[in-house]
Amino acid sequence: NIDPAQPTIRQLDEGAINRIAAGEVVERPASAVKELVENALDAGATRIEVAIADGGKTLIRVRDDGCGIAPEQLPLALARHATSKIDGSDLLNIHSFGFRGEALPSLGAVGRLTITSRARGFEAAEISVSGGQMGAVKPAALNSGTTVSLRDLFYATPARLKFMRSDRAENQAISDTIKRLAMAEPFVGFTLRDVSGGGEGRITFRADPETGDLFDALHGRLARVIGADFAENALRIEATREGLSMTGYAALPTYSRGSSVTQYLFVNGRPVRDKMLYGALRAAYSDVLSRDRHPAAALFLDCDPTLVDVNVHPAKSEVRFSDPGLARGLIVSGLRHALAEAGHRASSTVAD
Ligand code: ADP
Ligand code: MG
Numbered sequence: 458n459i460d461p462a463q464p465t466i467r468q469l470d471e472g473a474i475n476r477i478a479a480g481e482v483v484e485r486p487a488s489a490v491k492e493l494v495e496n497a498l499d500a501g502a503t504r505i506e507v508a509i510a511d512g513g514k515t516l517i518r519v520r521d522d523g524c525g526i527a528p529e530q531l532p533l534a535l536a537r538h539a540t541s542k543i544d545g546s547d548l549l550n551i552h553s554f555g556f557r558g559e560a561l562p563s564l565g566a567v568g569r570l571t572i573t574s575r576a577r578g579f580e581a582a583e584i585s586v587s588g589g590q591m592g593a594v595k596p597a598a599l600n601s602g603t604t605v606s607l608r609d610l611f612y613a614t615p616a617r618l619k620f621m622r623s624d625r626a627e628n629q630a631i632s633d634t635i636k637r638l639a640m641a642e643p644f645v646g647f648t649l650r651d652v653s654g655g656g657e658g659r660i661t662f663r664a665d666p667e668t669g670d671l672f673d674a675l676h677g678r679l680a681r682v683i684g685a686d687f688a689e690n691a692l693r694i695e696a697t698r699e700g701l702s703m704t705g706y707a708a709l710p711t712y713s714r715g716s717s718v719t720q721y722l723f724v725n726g727r728p729v730r731d732k733m734l735y736g737a738l739r740a741a742y743s744d745v746l747s748r749d750r751h752p753a754a755a756l757f758l759d760c761d762p763t764l765v766d767v768n769v770h771p772a773k774s775e776v777r778f779s780d781p782g783l784a785r786g787l788i789v790s791g792l793r794h795a796l797a798e799a800g801h802r803a804s805s806t807v808a809d
Contacts (some may be wrong), residue, residue, distance in 0.1 A: 460544065461661060472589035475537060475566035476614060486513025486610055487630035489564055493605050494638050494647075495554035496561075497521035499542060503664060513626030514610055514618075523603040525576035531584040531594050534572060537562045549763045554727065561605075567617070568610040574603040588613040604698045618782060624744075632660060636682045637728035640721055640755055642676035643671070648722045670702075677704055679755055683719060687712065687753055692777035692799055696791030701761055701783055703791050707754035710801055711747040719753035724765055726757070730774045734758075737785040741792035745801050754792075758784060767773060 469477075483489050490507060495507045498762040500523025510516035526534055533539045540558035543551060564570050565586035575581035581599035585592045612619040621627065632649060639647045639662045646664035662681050672693060680688035691706035708719075722734045742752040778784045 466563030478562035480569035493519040510520040526574040528582035643674035705756040713750035721755040739790035
């Protein structure tokens with residue numbers, strides 16, 4: 458005889474689980490853009506076109522020329538914890554942006570999602586899911602690659618919808634997301650178009666096919682994304698220590714900024730916002746910049762994936778190094794060395 462006041466434990470249904478997960482994975486339209494563009498990059502795309510309307514709230518469409526999805530795999534793409542990127546046996550060894558198999562089911566739970574795709578050797582097909590209700594796979598028209606459109610984000614979760622900021626603020630966050638990913642992938646062409654504003658607010662980062670050199674491509678991309686003045690005032694950075702490498706560009710102290718917005722950090726190609734890394738960047742310039750000035754830099758740390766945990770947060774903008782001191786030391790000493798060579802010798806010792 459169970460007391461009616463006694464709580465009962467129930468298994469949540471798939472829709473509720475997906476909506477809960479969506480709360481973590483998709484905070485705002487820019488997070489949806491990030492997930493969809495990362496999927497395109499994981500699919501080997503060389504051109505990615507993003508279209509948005511009303512700050513991404515009514516439409517986000519990402520078109521790529523990547524490997525596509527075979528028709529019978531489309532329902533799996535929308536299934537929770539289904540991924541083509543890892544087999545689950547080695548969570549320490551991740552080489553792709555995605556690996557959780559959470560983004561598409563989450564987006565399909567809180568918006569109206571349609572995936573149209575054509576894999577090599579297959580006809581094009583599409584599948585739609587709306588508020589967690591999945592439709593059937595249907596034939597579609599598409600030459601190659603994948604187009605994902607997400608309409609009415611958060612229509613199924615009105616509480617979240619209420620917390621959306623202005624179109625302008627969401628547009629800003631979306632272009633910032635695209636910029637960071639475009640810096641990480643200088644050989645991939647990106648466009649962002651606002652289809653609600655009569656085509657205005659368009660940004661284009663062309664892939665430069667002229668050069669196969671990463672530093673040249675990166676320099677050109679940074680000139681487009683951050684600005685020509687940054688590129689002209691930036692030192693090429695190349696340093697390694699014990700299996701960890703740092704490459705990129707860091708600006709001369711004379712090009713410092715009044716805020717820290719021009720600090721772009723990447724770990725194994727992933728844009729990160731990590732306090733420890735920002736702190737190391739600040740420390741590297743501490744002797745050549747006053748406290749109210751901020752260094753401008755785009756730095757890429759690369760190491761064996763087993764030495765860094767990208768699994769810290771679903772949105773994956775934090776990382777955890779197995780040896781944080783190594784990362785900090787490399788940033789501080791590598792930048793101080795480059796600054797000293799350029800004639801900006803720190804007042805104290807150059808080594809860290
Ligand atoms: P994850 O990226 O973590 O694997 P997602 O939910 O983002 O999870 O995507 C699920 C799967 O759908 C991916 O593993 C991939 O196989 C496929 N997929 C998603 N987007 C694309 C795309 N643009 N091109 C090709 N395949 C895709
Ligand atoms: Mg993904």
